[in-house]
Amino acid sequence: MHSQKHTIVSSPGKVLLAGGYLVLDRSYSGLVVATSSRFYSSVQPLPASSSAASISTPQGIISVRAGQFPSQSSTWIYSISIENDQLIIKQTNQDVVGKNKFIYITLFQTLALAYEKIATTTDKKGVDAGRELLNRITDDGQSAGLDLVVLADNDFYSQREQLSALSLPTKIDSLSSLQPFTPLPRPIPQTNKTGLGSSAALVTSLVASLLSHLDIVSLPSNPTEANSNESLQLVHSLAQFAHCLAQGKVGSGFDVSSAVFGTHIFKRFSPSILTPLMDGSLDSIHLSSPTLLPVLDPSKWDQKTTAFRLPKGLRLILADVDAGTDTPSFVGKVLAWRKNHPEVAQKLWDDLDKANMQLERLLTELVAREKDEDYEETVGWMGERHIEDHKENPTAVLLYEIRLTLFIIRDFQRRMSELSGVAIEPPEQTRLLDACSELEGVIGGGVPGAGGYDALFLLIIDTPSVTSRVDKLWSEWTEMSVCPLLARQSDGGLKVERLSDVKGLAEALGS
Numbered sequence: 196m197h198s199q200k201h202t203i204v205s206s207p208g209k210v211l212l213a214g215g216y217l218v219l220d221r222s223y224s225g226l227v228v229a230t231s232s233r234f235y236s237s238v239q240p241l242p243a244s245s246s247a248a249s250i251s252t253p254q255g256i257i258s259v260r261a262g263q264f265p266s267q268s269s270t271w272i273y274s275i276s277i278e279n280d281q282l283i284i285k286q287t288n289q290d291v292v293g294k295n296k297f298i299y300i301t302l303f304q305t306l307a308l309a310y311e312k313i314a315t316t317t318d319k320k321g322v323d324a325g326r327e328l329l330n331r332i333t334d335d336g337q338s339a340g341l342d343l344v345v346l347a348d349n350d351f352y353s354q355r356e357q358l359s360a361l362s363l364p365t366k367i368d369s370l371s372s373l374q375p376f377t378p379l380p381r382p383i384p385q386t387n388k389t390g391l392g393s394s395a396a397l398v399t400s401l402v403a404s405l406l407s408h409l410d411i412v413s414l415p416s417n418p419t420e421a422n423s424n425e426s427l428q429l430v431h432s433l434a435q436f437a438h439c440l441a442q443g444k445v446g447s448g449f450d451v452s453s454a455v456f457g458t459h460i461f462k463r464f465s466p467s468i469l470t471p472l473m474d475g476s477l478d479s480i481h482l483s484s485p486t487l488l489p490v491l492d493p494s495k496w497d498q499k500t501t502a503f504r505l506p507k508g509l510r511l512i513l514a515d516v517d518a519g520t521d522t523p524s525f526v527g528k529v530l531a532w533r534k535n536h537p538e539v540a541q542k543l544w545d546d547l548d549k550a551n552m553q554l555e556r557l558l559t560e561l562v563a564r565e566k567d568e569d570y571e572e573t574v575g576w577m578g579e580r581h582i583e584d585h586k587e588n589p590t591a592v593l594l595y596e597i598r599l600t601l602f603i604i605r606d607f608q609r610r611m612s613e614l615s616g617v618a619i620e621p622p623e624q625t626r627l628l629d630a631c632s633e634l635e636g637v638i639g640g641g642v643p644g645a646g647g648y649d650a651l652f653l654l655i656i657d658t659p660s661v662t663s664r665v666d667k668l669w670s671e672w673t674e675m676s677v678c679p680l681l682a683r684q685s686d687g688g689l690k691v692e693r694l695s696d697v698k699g700l701a702e703a704l705g706s
């Protein structure tokens with residue numbers, strides 16, 4: 196009898212509301228909000244009769260399919276075998292589908308860590324621990340290996356073409372009528388992303404689902420334990436490592452951090468932690484003494500995740516903007532300018548940080564007001580009004596101050612744009628954000644993360660009439676094409692899922 200063990204783990208997308216560029220430096224923090232849109236990784240035994248298994252006769256096969264993309268060009272198959280004292284992982288269909296660096300590196304490093312965990316926590320050592328890992332991959336020889344499917348909520352990729360094929364306008368209601376995990380016509384490199392952080396959510400959910408399926412970690416079922424949970428911490432450090440290696444650089448890691456821990460105040464890890472691992476071999480895993488565990492051990496990591504959430508009654512709403520302009524990599528240019536103008540930059544960084552932290556303080560003060568008797572009523576009432584016109588009670592005053600702070604943050608970001616010559620909030624985005632901020636019930640907004648032309652966020656009062664005002668303005672905007680996303684804020688991070696709880700997942704997996 197084949198075991199029917201099925202592991203599904205999801206990770207949220209991200210929006211860096213405040214702290215772009217600053218969070219690259221450990222002296223500053225940022226506000227990262229996780230989204231309700233998620234990335235799912237499903238792991239099941241690969242039947243011995245499957246076509247992937249018939250390719251060759253190695254000791255194990257791991258097949259990874261990107262479920263919503265054309266399957267001929269989006270299934271990566273890897274053979275796993277032990278030769279002498281090495282575990283060899285080889286893609287068997289590279290000539291047909293090419294490589295997927297994020298998947299290969301994540302698989303490689305996750306198996307390397309799984310091996311090290313087995314070798315250090317069980318009585319199996321060296322090659323025996325490698326065999327134990329292979330046994331876990333093939334369910335003691337009962338299956339050919341593992342069948343992985345990764346699926347992203349529709350929000351991760353632009354749905355403009357899918358909407359237009361159905362003659363639907365680029366509006367929120369149209370998006371909710373698309374089927375979950377809508378099939379996309381072209382391979383991943385030719386598909387437009389929306390900026391929710393597909394690779395970080397992919398890597399994180401892959402790491403967690405594989406480690407959990409192979410019984411290397413036991414993921415918490417209660418998300419409140421998240422920050423102190425040793426298994427999640429290990430998933431975090433491994434996902435950060437794999438993601439950095441696949442990207443070819445050590446970024447701040449806020450995207451992986453929110454994919455694991457959800458919404459929080461983020462302070463990065465010291466990049467030097469990863470230095471000893473960044474040049475390691477990606478050919479084979481030596482079945483000898485551990486090299487990853489000493490570095491990835493959570494006790495060696497110094498990132499800080501402080502609890503934070505958006506107040507009830509407020510909604511984060513996002514748009515994918517298509518200005519026909521390529522946003523080049525901004526980070527190098529901004530950091531070069533900072534280096535060449537240390538004094539002006541220091542003052543600007545400190546002023547912007549003050550405004551970012553003020554935003555965090557005000558939002559947290561509003562959270563504390565949630566239990567006020569008139570909180571809900573005031574927030575709902577403000578949905579029909581211009582936020583700056585009302586200061587009747589402490590809740591209204593806080594909403595007004597949050598609005599002011601969002602404007603101050605944008606002022607500093609435009610100053611950063613002017614000084615560095617990088618279009619962080621380009622004039623087209625200024626015009627759109629200003630127009631949105633004029634609407635009743637819109638508190639304010641900004642450009643998330645690195646900024647540019649690609650995306651924007653608004654903080655609004657969460658009522659259908661405010662959403663529809665924004666939706667209307669976006670759909671009628673002519674200077675740039677603005678397409679809403681369905682996502683809203685969500686506090687939770689990595690989550691173990693039950694197949695029946697995720698709408699459309701069983702159908703998308705073909706189960």
Ligand SMILES: Nc1ncnc2c1ncn2[C@@H]1O[C@H](COP(=O)(O)OP(=O)(O)O)[C@@H](O)[C@H]1O
Binds near residue numbers: 298346388390393
């Ligand atoms: N659904 C998916 N299935 C498999 N790989 C994916 C998927 N989505 C994204 N990826 C991987 O992530 C890469 C995109 O990463 P990146 O350019 O950093 O975008 P992002 O900013 O969305 O993380 C793709 O080239 C691919 O390797």
Ligand SMILES: C[C@@](O)(CCOP(=O)(O)OP(=O)(O)O)CC(=O)O
Binds near residue numbers: 214218449450
């Ligand atoms: C500049 C940054 O601080 C923020 C970039 O945030 P984005 O959300 O723009 O990131 P991408 O997903 O890579 O497009 C760089 C960083 O923190 O790594």
